[in-house]
């Protein structure tokens with residue numbers, strides 16, 4: 284697959300939040316899926332891959348989001364081609380055994396390594412409390428979300444990451460188990476509205492946020 288934009292400098296350094304999109308633009312579902320597939324090459328804690336995506340690209344789906352989105356995010360919701368809701372999956376460890384078993388069956392790891400992994404990492408998660416699992420899932424899913432923001436640009440689209448919604452309602456409104464899935468970020472994606480003016484955000488000086496020790 285060829286990226287529309289394969290210039291990493293441009294993709295990362297010229298990424299800015301776009302909040303007004305050309306609502307006539309439809310992104311094919313296979314391309315949306317492709318972008319998510321690229322995003323999930325992200326690293327994750329113990330390769331748990333504790334992320335889950337709900338791509339909302341229909342008027343009915345957008346209505347569900349409208350029920351818990353904050354008002355100031357409605358312009359993005361109304362005009363975007365798709366709103367990708369990124370969740371952390373606090374039950375991801377339950378699939379973990381099968382993943383490593385597959386790697387063993389495919390001769391990628393030895394039986395000793397398989398046993399070591401299942402005896403070292405799996406109990407960590409099986410005995411973890413909800414707070415640990417939630418923090419872990421939010422880190423994994425946020426890393427994937429950042430990759431998604433970048434690959435969206437590689438596909439020639441723009442995006443706005445957003446967290447301005449009622450997080451307590453997000454999972455249930457989309458038919459997910461709220462005890463399992465924790466919302467990390469919404470990502471509005473589309474082609475920018477050429478008539479809209481978007482602000483360029485400032486950054487603090489690096490010296491203000493960096494120290495060497």
Ligand SMILES: Cc1cc2nc3c(=O)[nH]c(=O)nc-3n(C[C@H](O)[C@H](O)[C@H](O)COP(=O)(O)O)c2cc1C
Nearest residue numbers: 298299300302356443444445446447448468483484
């Ligand atoms: C966790 C998170 C939550 C955000 N929530 C919102 C939001 O609810 N609405 C919005 O318009 N932008 C939201 N943003 C976008 C930020 O305002 C934006 O990334 C920041 O101002 C820097 O601007 P830039 O993205 O153009 O570099 C959010 C970004 C992050 C990372």
